Amino acid sequence: GENVEQHPSTLSVQEGDSAVIKCTYSDSASNYFPWYKQELGKRPQLIIDIRSNVGEKKDQRIAVTLNKTAKHFSLHITETQPEDSAVYFCAALFSYNNNDMRFGAGTRLTVKP
């Protein structure tokens, strides 16, 4: 079936360093790719999203890139801070059903002070 692969599953960086999380998807017609951040015991919250007609989008320290040819997209966090520590999920909306958002398994990011 359609799926989203996410890597790495865990990531540890020093405060101030950059963090990159990568996802690949299987449906070449997918057109929407959101990223969610989930702090321990909390709900997932949208942090940034990108549509298929855009190659890159930035919001302050967060950026997302999309390579439709290779069917992969990445989350980049610069100047990481301890409060960036959380689990991050990528997702892809599948083209055959606009209600079917498929999620990656998550990346646990730890930012060490």
Place this chain on the structure above:
Amino acid sequence: DAGITQSPRHKVTETGTPVTLRCHQTENHRYMYWYRQDPGHGLRLIHYSYGVKDTDKGEVSDGYSVSRSKTEDFLLTLESATSSQTSVYFCAISEYTGEGSPLHFGNGTRLTVT
């Protein structure tokens, strides 16, 4: 925070018993979803609704049913709970569907089936 309330927040039940989880929204959004979250699997869609009395199955719908009699309420029922249904359940809403329509999640219900 999006106006989404899930109840109960925690529940422990025994195998074979029926369980109903409730999602209530105050945003008047048309689309509502139930996801389950398990380690190593991210979030997986169970069922969704695209209007009152309009529902459809998601990726992992076996053993679950849903109902939506009002715009604001979406119920998830486990007819006969099994240990494999121990999970954290999230309700989500969306104003639109398709490209550019993010999901907004509730705070989750932690269900333990013993």
